[in-house]
Every structure is written in C-alpha cells, then in structure tokens.
Amino acid sequence: MRAQWATFPLLQLVFQIGDAAALLAGRTHGASLYGATAGDRALAAAGKAAHAALLVGAPLLQRGPGAAAAGVAAYMATQAR
Secondary structure (H helix, E strand, O other), X not given: OOOHXXXXXXXXXXXXXHHHHHHHHXXXXXXXXXXXXXXXXXXXXXXXXXXXXXXXHHHHHHHOHHHHHHHHHHHHHHHOO
8 A cells, every 4th residue: 555656656647648649639548529629639738738848848957857857756746645
C-alpha cells in the first residue's frame, strides 16, 4: 500500500498521453467525441501545449534542466494526494 504514491505519477502520465491521442484521433476508447469540432479539439490541444510549456519550458529556460525536472516531479507528486 505504501508504494502506491510512486505509481500514481505514471498513471497521470498515461492519462495525459491518452488525452492527447484522443484529441488527435477525435475519439477515445469506446466513444467518439461527438459535437467537438476541429476547432474545439485544436483549442484543447493548444491549452495542453501551453500547460506543458509553463510547467516545463519556463523553469527549463530560467533555471535549467534540474529545475524543470524538480517542477515536473513536484507537480506529479501533488496530483497523488
């Protein structure tokens, strides 16, 4: 039970990858994204890209790869609580 917190960040990563794949394909496992136009999907993808740029890009450019890795690790760890 104690090691479950260590596996949650991997689950979070799989969810993010699955969301991106569903946006590109226009459907997710077992369901289509009815009503979502190409513009809606593009806006959601742009939001995900902006989120990733803020999470990784800003610390990477300002403080280097160590700060970016620490920020990503902290972000994923706080998702587990």
